[in-house]
Amino acid sequence: MFCRTSPGSTSPARRQNKEKEIKETKITINCVTFPVSTSAPEQQLLKPSEWSYCDYFWADKRDPQGASVSGFEVLLQKQLKGKQMQKEMAEFIRERIKIEEEYAKNLSKLSMFPMAAQEEGTLGEAWAQLKKSLADEADVHLKFSSKLQSEVEKPLLTFRGDNFKKDMKKYDHHIADLRKQLVSRYAAVEKARKALADRQKDLEVKTQQLEIKLSNKTEEDIKKARRKSTQAGDDLMRCVDLYNQGQSKWFEEMVTTSLELERLEVERVETIQQLLRQYTTLRHETDMFNQSTMEPVDQLLQSVDPAKDRELWVKEHKTGDLRPVDMDI
Amino acid sequence: MFCRTSPGSTSPARRQNKEKEIKETKITINCVTFPVSTSAPEQQLLKPSEWSYCDYFWADKRDPQGASVSGFEVLLQKQLKGKQMQKEMAEFIRERIKIEEEYAKNLSKLSMFPMAAQEEGTLGEAWAQLKKSLADEADVHLKFSSKLQSEVEKPLLTFRGDNFKKDMKKYDHHIADLRKQLVSRYAAVEKARKALADRQKDLEVKTQQLEIKLSNKTEEDIKKARRKSTQAGDDLMRCVDLYNQGQSKWFEEMVTTSLELERLEVERVETIQQLLRQYTTLRHETDMFNQSTMEPVDQLLQSVDPAKDRELWVKEHKTGDLRPVDMDI
Numbered sequence: 001m002f003c004r005t006s007p008g009s010t011s012p013a014r015r016q017n018k019e020k021e022i023k024e025t026k027i028t029i030n031c032v033t034f035p036v037s038t039s040a041p042e043q044q045l046l047k048p049s050e051w052s053y054c055d056y057f058w059a060d061k062r063d064p065q066g067a068s069v070s071g072f073e074v075l076l077q078k079q080l081k082g083k084q085m086q087k088e089m090a091e092f093i094r095e096r097i098k099i100e101e102e103y104a105k106n107l108s109k110l111s112m113f114p115m116a117a118q119e120e121g122t123l124g125e126a127w128a129q130l131k132k133s134l135a136d137e138a139d140v141h142l143k144f145s146s147k148l149q150s151e152v153e154k155p156l157l158t159f160r161g162d163n164f165k166k167d168m169k170k171y172d173h174h175i176a177d178l179r180k181q182l183v184s185r186y187a188a189v190e191k192a193r194k195a196l197a198d199r200q201k202d203l204e205v206k207t208q209q210l211e212i213k214l215s216n217k218t219e220e221d222i223k224k225a226r227r228k229s230t231q232a233g234d235d236l237m238r239c240v241d242l243y244n245q246g247q248s249k250w251f252e253e254m255v256t257t258s259l260e261l262e263r264l265e266v267e268r269v270e271t272i273q274q275l276l277r278q279y280t281t282l283r284h285e286t287d288m289f290n291q292s293t294m295e296p297v298d299q300l301l302q303s304v305d306p307a308k309d310r311e312l313w314v315k316e317h318k319t320g321d322l323r324p325v326d327m328d329i
Numbered sequence: 330m331f332c333r334t335s336p337g338s339t340s341p342a343r344r345q346n347k348e349k350e351i352k353e354t355k356i357t358i359n360c361v362t363f364p365v366s367t368s369a370p371e372q373q374l375l376k377p378s379e380w381s382y383c384d385y386f387w388a389d390k391r392d393p394q395g396a397s398v399s400g401f402e403v404l405l406q407k408q409l410k411g412k413q414m415q416k417e418m419a420e421f422i423r424e425r426i427k428i429e430e431e432y433a434k435n436l437s438k439l440s441m442f443p444m445a446a447q448e449e450g451t452l453g454e455a456w457a458q459l460k461k462s463l464a465d466e467a468d469v470h471l472k473f474s475s476k477l478q479s480e481v482e483k484p485l486l487t488f489r490g491d492n493f494k495k496d497m498k499k500y501d502h503h504i505a506d507l508r509k510q511l512v513s514r515y516a517a518v519e520k521a522r523k524a525l526a527d528r529q530k531d532l533e534v535k536t537q538q539l540e541i542k543l544s545n546k547t548e549e550d551i552k553k554a555r556r557k558s559t560q561a562g563d564d565l566m567r568c569v570d571l572y573n574q575g576q577s578k579w580f581e582e583m584v585t586t587s588l589e590l591e592r593l594e595v596e597r598v599e600t601i602q603q604l605l606r607q608y609t610t611l612r613h614e615t616d617m618f619n620q621s622t623m624e625p626v627d628q629l630l631q632s633v634d635p636a637k638d639r640e641l642w643v644k645e646h647k648t649g650d651l652r653p654v655d656m657d658i
Contacts, residue, residue, distance in 0.1 A: 025657075026654060026656065026657060028656065032653050033653055033654055033655070033656045034649075034651045034652075034653055034654065035651060035654050043650075043651065043652055045650070046652075050636070050639075051636075051639050051640040051643045051644070052639075052643075053639075053643070055650055056643050056647035056648070056649070056650050057647060057648050057649070058648065058649045058650065058651060058652055058653060059648045059649025059651070060648065061648045061649075070648075071647075071648035071649065074646055074648060078642070078646070081447065085445045085447065085448050088444035088445040089444060089445045089448075089456065091444050092439070092442060092444040092445065092460070095439050095442065096439065096463070099432065099435040099436060099439060102431075102432075102435070103428065103431075103432045103435075106428040106431070106432075107428060110421070110424050110425065110428060113421060113424065115417035115418060115420050115421040116414045116417040116418045116421065118410070118414065119414050119418075123598050123601060123602065126602070126605060127418065127601075127605070130605060130608065130609075131421070134425070189656070236658060237658055240656055240657075240658050243656055244655040244656055247653055247655070247656075248655075250653075251652070251653060262639065265635065265639065266635040266636075266639075269452050269633065269635040269638060270633075270635060272452060272456075273452065273455070273630055273633040276455060276456070276459060276626075276630055277627075277630050279459065280459075280623045280626050280627050280630065283619075283620075283623050284620060284623060287616045287617075287619045287620040288616075288620075290612075290616045291612075291613060291616040291617075294609045294612050294613060297605075297609050298606075298609050301602055301605055301606050301609065304598065304599075304602040306594065306595040306598040306599060307379070307380075307595075309598060310379075310380050310381075310382075310591065310594065310595070311380040313407070314380045314381075314382070314385050315380070317403055317407070318385035318386060318400075319385070319386050319387065319388045319389065319390045319399075319400035319403060320363075320385070320386070320387045320388025320390075320400065321372075321374070321384055321385050321387065322363045322364060322372065322387060322388070323363075323372055323375075323387055323580070324361050324362055324363055324387060324576055324579075324580055325355060325362055325363065325364050326362070326573040326576070326577075327355065327357065327362045327518070327569055327572055327573055327576070328354075328355060328569075329565060329566055329569050
């Protein structure tokens with residue numbers, strides 16, 4: 001729908017000429033009015049170099065099914081998807097937790113198996129500590145899984161509270177309502193425009209008829225037609241005013257709300273970055289604690305002494321130190 | 330059984346006196362002859378301060394069931410038990426290997442789960458690397474389990490070859506045979522001793538009978554009896570000689586073989602110490618390699634940039650940067 005030239009011009013010929021001279025500078029798509037891109041000085045971005053949401057989501061687009069989707073809807077879906085991403089990341093961490101708990105359980109069980117429990121002395125001690133170290137490793141992994149739960153998984157699940165979805169719905173409805181209002185105000189403009197055109201045509205016909213003395217229309221009829229035409233013009237102006245107010249309101253709310261969504265997205269990315277760093281910190285810690293379970297084992301292995309073990313064993317198991325001698329006759 | 334005084338004494342009374350004066354200095358137990366512990370200067374240990382096998386396993390002992398067990402048998406059992414210990418340690422390592430393989434398998438599977446695969450930009454890259462790091466961890470643990478198998482489990486199972494049990498059997502039979510020989514030679518000594526006693530008693534009786542002119546025994550008979558007595562004395566000497574040779578042989582083999590078992594035990598303890606140190610080395614390595622899987626993740630998390638991600642996303646998903654303008658009338 002193109003906009004019309006101002007009401008009140010008289011000659012059709014002259015009007016046609018004017019239409020040829022005045023290029024179309026604006027276009028209304030889905031009831032939103034844009035400058036035609038080739039006309040006028042270019043608009044400056046509201047937030048240059050920031051790739052801000054408030055600069056890039058004014059038009060509607062078509063989804064794969066052909067339905068119209070507002071730019072704001074695209075922004076909103078991005079936020080809802082972000083919440084889904086958190087949830088999936090938390091699930092991933094949950095799966096890691098389960099794997100760690102299984103590993104810990106297996107190590108713990110094995111540490112209690114009686115293999116070579118009868119080994120004695122310094123070697124026996126070192127072996128016993130080696131077996132125990134598996135229980136220590138199990139503890140390290142249990143601690144890891146416990147911290148994963150409290151310091152990564154839980155925050156991932158909860159840092160956007162339950163209110164998040166409600167807030168998104170609120171924004172959604174608010175912006176959509178402003179668009180709906182724009183639609184009805186645009187319809188009013190179109191209606192008023194048509195009414196004006198009808199009134200103008202009527203006036204023109206009546207004026208022509210007067211000039212060629214076609215009918216018995218009096219000056220009175222023409223005045224009435226002219227009055228109605230003027231009134232229709234006033235109606236149109238009022239409708240256009242209301243429309244422009246509605247569009248301005250929607251514009252303001254778009255800027256405010258899209259910037260809020262932008263802020264929320266920055267917050268989401270930074271929070272996730274922080275939580276994933278916590279994950280890597282916990283992994284580093286875990287590997288270090290795990291290394292330290294080897295220290296007592298290394299120490300005892302260092303102390304393994306075959307001579308000492310022989311002494312201990314011989315003292316316990318010797319049968320007699322008197323050596324045999326020749327029998328006398 | 331006590332040893333007898335030398336053959337050839339004449340008066341029973343005198344003999345009894347000699348028996349009272351000569352204390353028992355030796356005792357034969359299970360056909361092995363020992364000094365009585367209170368007699369004679371104390372024996373010096375063959376290897377003082379070493380608690381050597383060759384010094385402490387001369388006597389037999391009784392097992393809980395009351396059967397007689399040689400000192401050598403105790404040493405041999407120790408070596409066979411040592412082989413059992415190795416086997417059990419290897420089983421323990423095998424169980425650890427299974428646990429590591431399970432852990433690696435679980436991490437590997439999880440790394441391929443599609444959670445949050447739709448996250449994009451710098452955050453998406455960091456997340457993807459975090460997921461991949463689980464596959465890297467899995468590789469670290471698989472490498473660990475592989476080295477556990479080749480550098481710890483396998484050597485534990487094989488460092489005493491199949492020949493070990495055969496060798497132990499050979500030693501067992503060899504020493505046991507020498508003891509059996511001692512038993513039969515001791516029996517011969519006892520037999521010869523008894524024969525000598527009989528010959529001596531016969532001579533005594535015949536001599537007495539001659540003195541009191543009891544019988545018609547001639548000098549000839551007494552000479553014969555005396556000859557038999559001397560011969561029995563020679564037999565006894567020969568039997569005692571053979572016995573002593575047999576005991577010396579057994580003694581030598583005991584010293585040699587028990588020292589070999591002692592050496593084998595030192596080797597066993599040192600080898601196991603070395604293999605268990607290899608275990609702790611592998612564990613240290615593993616924890617270090619595991620830590621390094623976090624490096625690329627840390628780097629990418631460092632690079633997470635909400636502004637950059639916004640730019641990437643907006644460039645891809647923007648709907649239009651022309652802002653709406655007022656409608657003209």
